[in-house]
């Protein structure tokens with residue numbers, strides 16, 4: 001997508017052909033800063049501290065982290081240690097583990113001297129595959145928005161989204177926002193309600209930033225507003241991203257997604273999930289019982305960062321001193337609340353049979 005008219009991706013190889021460039025997303029929306037990663041530790045830190053975040057981007061960043069590790073030591077032991085370090089950075093998004101599996105499979109069978117080149121080649125492919133997958137999700141989801149527009153004859157389509165599943169969460173295009181960008185480019189009149197997405201405010205700082213930079217009409221709302229809007233007919237459909245979808249179609253996504261799904265269900269609003277296939281985890285069936293939910297630092301709840309009137313970025317405390325806070329990063333929306341999964345192969349029903357039929361080659365590797 002474009003930043004100030006300049007085509008931009010979230011991750012790239014630097015001109016030297018080996019170091020990895022990223023956008024430091026912790027600085028957005030007030031500063032646009034890029035950063036150069038040269039070591040495994042820097043890559044692991046970038047994922048852990050959320051300089052890069054979003055399930056697809058975490059996977060690609062981990063793939064490049066393996067490349068950086070192998071440049072220093074291409075032994076089996078170094079490969080295993082790098083995968084171990086990277087796997088521990090964030091527990092919930094399955095793309096991370098998927099990408100590490102892909103990288104291991106691409107290099108393990110090779111002699112040491114061939115591993116670095118093979119690793120960069122596979123990481124590059126994973127990045128390009130992400131772009132192609134998201135473009136396909138854009139086409140299939142865009143058709144849903146277009147169908148809604150036809151029913152509304154001339155009125156704009158109202159879409160609600162949660163967290164950031166835009167191009168900043170992927171290599172390009174994004175998952176949940178790809179249908180929105182696609183429909184917008186086709187001239188479909190639309191408007192996006194952007195949940196602020198406490199506690200880290202990825203909606204306020206990232207989704208509102210990328211949509212407005214791209215010229216897509218959007219309005220930021222406090223997280224608790226969605227139900228009210230749905231009761232008053234102000235949401236035609238919800239589209240969210242996901243960090244992991246189970247074999248039976250349960251959807252793990254940013255904390256608060258489940259509440260939006262309940263409100264959508266109660267108000268008859270279609271609730272769609274944009275699902276790239278690397279986010280499918282056929283090894284897990286019951287998402288509520290089985291998916292590990294990341295718990296992050298209490299300060300993300302008790303403090304908030306922002307820009308002061310004189311342009312400084314400051315963090316302030318919003319809770320009483322000494323109060324404790326719980327910070328669960330994700331929740332699970334049961335498949336029964338999901339209208340459809342927008343995948344690169346079309347819209348798939350959220351159930352075991354439909355997912356296994358659509359992704360037969362992946363389903364075979366799952367649990368019996």
Ligand code: MRU
Nearest residue numbers: 053054055164165169241242254
């Ligand atoms: O904690 P984050 O920012 O890495 O969370 C991931 C997300 O942005 C969302 O959960 C998103 O909807 C899924 S990633 C496309």
